[in-house]
Amino acid sequence: MDDDIADILASVSAPALPVRTLDLQALTRAWVNERTAPELLPYPTDLVDRVMERIGKQISTIEEMSGTMDPQANFTLVILQTELERFKFLVRSFLRARIAKIDTYTLHYATLPSQLSPLERQYLQSHQSLISTHYSTSFLSTFPTSLQKLDDTAGGISMVDKPDEDAAVFCRVLRDTGNVEIQGISEVAEIEMKRGDVRVLRWSAVKEAVERGDVELI
């Protein structure tokens, strides 16, 4: 719960925490969100850039320190390296979670380029053309022309697979965000989202609040 209080303090009063602490928190949160959300979240360009810059610096610091061969520095080195490995893991796992979603719903995200980073966009396009070529050379090119499409919607079924927006997610409310509508079997109910609440809700119901940063997934 301390994290939440820090978060509130940082957003309401003057920043009580250094940017790097906040960035670590933001990165951890982005990572958890990305791993639990059924949909791809907007790419946090600034955050990733800052973190990557700092990782680069840390790597050179470590190289310098290990170059001096000072036995006194060894203990510090271990700590620095452990921290570095953890940061690397966070970013790696974050990016891999995104790639996994992009791979699963390639055609769907091809229509939503704003959620992706330029690199991911490149990856998606190349991957998509690879897959199409693969299907085409394997069998599709010999099909009747009317059946060669990969994004057909004929017959009321779209060939483009989409993430399940109604999947249930566990979330914690970070800031009061008012009421959220909940669609039941027969009626619609409303619940109030208060700070500290932990709930299981449909992703579609909390999606916007998560993107605003008012709610985090857990």
Add this chain to the structure above:
Amino acid sequence: MSQRFAELGNKLIRDAKRTQNLPDLPSYQSETVRATVREVRDLDRELEHLKAPFAGSFDPSSEPAIACAMLVNHLSMRRNKRCLLAYHRVRSDRLEEMCWKGVDILNSEQGADGRGRGENEAQGGSKSSLSPEEEEYVRQYEDLLAAYKGQWTDIDLTGSLEPPKDLFIDVRVLKNAGEIQTEYGAINLTKNSQFYVRQGDVDRLIQQGYLQRLGWT
């Protein structure tokens, strides 16, 4: 016209299902794939044949029997397409996964699968369980992956996805892996020896099966 209507598609799906539970990729069913495509072409020809006498002015309500035949043909073609797509997708997904894990698919495939039931002959006698198209796909996907990874060199995208606990880990060498350079000097990885090394230095070798991590649950 195939009498075993839609059976081929089903065969592909069964094979795909089986693939999901197998550790290795089974042989590519090129014969079944070809036959399924042939079935689609036959169906399409028959459809054209049914349509031909009406010269574009077909009224389904006056000819329900023909309308029904056309619908069934059409749906069967679509179903075959889905089956083929699903079959290829399962396999390409698996191949991608192997690319991410750093498995050298194209070289390790040779002789790994001896169960080819004659369908390998069409591939110039090669023992590979991949179709030529799949081999091409793997080559290109590896390039794509390398390009994307190259943008994140500090991170090592294909590294371990287990949260790091310790900087150093115990490993046992399962296969000779030669000498590796670490910042603490060179280590010669000979079979059955045991080392206490930095995890980042050996992640790749663990994934590729050269090393086994000890005391790891």
